[in-house]
Amino acid sequence: MKLDRKEILKALETITIAGEGKNMVESGAVANVITFGDEVVVDLVLHTPAMHIKKRAEDDIKKTIHELISADAKIKVNIKVETPEKAEIKGRAIPGIKNIIAVASGKGGVGKSTVTANLAVTLAKMGFKVGVLDADVYGPSMPIMFDVENEKPVSITVDGKSKMKPIESYEIKMLSIGFFTAPSQAVIWRGPMAAKALNQMIFDADWGELDFMLLDLPPGTGDIHLSIMQSLPITGAVVVSTPQAVALADAKKGVSMFMQDNINVPVLGIIENMAYFTPEELPNNKYYIFGQEGAKNLAEDLNVPFLGEVPIVQSIREAGDYGRPAALQTASPIEAVFEEITRNVVQETVNRNESLPATEAIKITTMAGCSAVKKN
Numbered sequence: 001m002k003l004d005r006k007e008i009l010k011a012l013e014t015i016t017i018a019g020e021g022k023n024m025v026e027s028g029a030v031a032n033v034i035t036f037g038d039e040v041v042v043d044l045v046l047h048t049p050a051m052h053i054k055k056r057a058e059d060d061i062k063k064t065i066h067e068l069i070s071a072d073a074k075i076k077v078n079i080k081v082e083t084p085e086k087a088e089i090k091g092r093a094i095p096g097i098k099n100i101i102a103v104a105s106g107k108g109g110v111g112k113s114t115v116t117a118n119l120a121v122t123l124a125k126m127g128f129k130v131g132v133l134d135a136d137v138y139g140p141s142m143p144i145m146f147d148v149e150n151e152k153p154v155s156i157t158v159d160g161k162s163k164m165k166p167i168e169s170y171e172i173k174m175l176s177i178g179f180f181t182a183p184s185q186a187v188i189w190r191g192p193m194a195a196k197a198l199n200q201m202i203f204d205a206d207w208g209e210l211d212f213m214l215l216d217l218p219p220g221t222g223d224i225h226l227s228i229m230q231s232l233p234i235t236g237a238v239v240v241s242t243p244q245a246v247a248l249a250d251a252k253k254g255v256s257m258f259m260q261d262n263i264n265v266p267v268l269g270i271i272e273n274m275a276y277f278t279p280e281e282l283p284n285n286k287y288y289i290f291g292q293e294g295a296k297n298l299a300e301d302l303n304v305p306f307l308g309e310v311p312i313v314q315s316i317r318e319a320g321d322y323g324r325p326a327a328l329q330t331a332s333p334i335e336a337v338f339e340e341i342t343r344n345v346v347q348e349t350v351n352r353n354e355s356l357p358a359t360e361a362i363k364i365t366t367m368a369g370c371s372a373v374k375k376n
C-alpha cells in the first residue's frame with residue numbers, strides 16, 4: 001500500500017483543533033506531511049500548551065486517516081508547541097510572568113475593557129495561565145465584567161512578605177483599583193498616586209506563574225501610560241479602535257506612543273471593535289454602520305499586524321454588564337471571533353519574542369512635546 005500525501009491532507013481538512021476556528025490545514029497547524037509507503041508522519045504546530053488538546057489532535061488525526069484513507073496506515077504525529085516564551089527580560093521583571101500585553105486605545109469607550117476580558121477568557125480556554133490588571137484607575141471596569149465587584153483581595157504572607165492575593169474569576173486572576181474603592185465613589189488620583197497604586201498591584205501581589213498578564217489601560221496617551229511603561233517591561237501592545245475616523249486618528253496616536261524611540265514597546269497589532277452590526281437573528285447580515293475596514297487600512301498604513309474584527313452584538317454588551325464575558329459562550333459566533341483574534345495575538349507574541357530582544361522598562365529623561373512627563 002502506498003499512501004498519498006494529497007489525500008491525507010484532504011482528510012486532515014475535516015479536523016478542527018479545539019480553540020482554532022479553521023480546520024487544521026487551513027489554520028496552518030499542519031506544518032508538514034511526509035509519506036513513505038504505508039507510513040505517514042504528520043508534523044503539527046499548536047499554540048496551546050493544554051495536554052488534552054494535544055492528545056485530542058493526535059487521536060483525531062489517527063482516527064481520521066484510519067477511517068478515511070486506510071485502516072493499516074502507520075501514523076506518527078509530531079507535535080511542536082509554539083507558545084510565547086518570553087525573551088529574556090531586563091529591568092524590573094516580575095518573576096513568573098512570561099508576557100505582559102497592554103490593551104490600549106487612543107479614544108475612550110471603543111471597547112478596550114470588553115476586548116481585554118474576552119481575550120483573557122479565550123487565552124484561558126486555550127490552556128494558558130492568565131492574569132488581568134485593570135490599570136484604568138479612573139474608570140475600572142474589570143470587577144463588573146467578571147462579576148466580582150463586591151470582592152476584596154486579602155493579604156497573604158509569601159516568603160515572609162505580605163502580598164495581595166488577586167481575585168479569581170473564570171480561571172483569570174485579577175486586580176483592580178475598583179476592589180479598593182466604593183463603586184459610586186469618584187476617585188480623583190493624581191498621576192503619582194495612581195502610579196503608586198498600580199505599582200503595588202503589580203509588585204506587591206502574588207500573581208504566581210502566568211503565561212499572559214493583560215493590562216486594561218485607561219483611554220488616551222497620558223501620564224498613567226508613561227508610568228506603567230516605566231515600571232513594567234511590556235512585551236507588546238494591542239491597540240483597539242472602532243472604524244470611525246475620529247477613533248482611528250486617536251488609535252494612530254496610541255500606536256505612535258508605543259513606537260516612539262524612547263518607549264519602544266512593540267505593537268502586536270490593531271483590533272477593530274464594533275466593526276459591523278449583526279442582528280442576533282440574522283447572523284449573516286453585516287451592516288458597516290461606521291464605515292468598512294478603517295482599522296485594517298490603518299494597520300496597513302502603520303505597518304503593524306491587523307488582528308481581527310469584533311462585530312457589534314447586543315450579547316457582548318449584555319455579557320459585559322452581566323459579568324460573564326461573551327466569549328465564554330461555547331459554540332457561539334462570538335466565541336469563534338475571539339478565538340481567531342486571540343490566536344493572532346498569540347502568534348504575534350511568538351513572532352515578537354523570536355525576533356526582538358525583551359522590552360526594557362523605559363527610563364524617561366526628556367520627551368519632547370509630552371507635557372505629561374513633566375507633571376510626574
Ligand SMILES: Nc1ncnc2c1ncn2[C@@H]1O[C@H](COP(=O)(O)OP(=O)(O)OP(=O)(O)O)[C@@H](O)[C@H]1O
Pocket residue numbers: 105107108109110111112113114115136139141217218219273274310311312313314316317318320321
Ligand atoms: N463589540 C461590541 N458589541 C456591543 N457592545 C460593545 C462591544 N464592545 C464594547 N461594547 C460596549 O460598549 C461599552 C464600552 O465598552 P468598554 O467599556 O469595553 O470600552 P473601553 O474602551 O474600555 O472604555 P473606557 O475608555 O471608558 O475604558 C460597554 O457598554 C460595552 O459593553
Ligand SMILES: [Mg+2]
Pocket residue numbers: 112113114136139141216217
Ligand atoms: Mg475600559
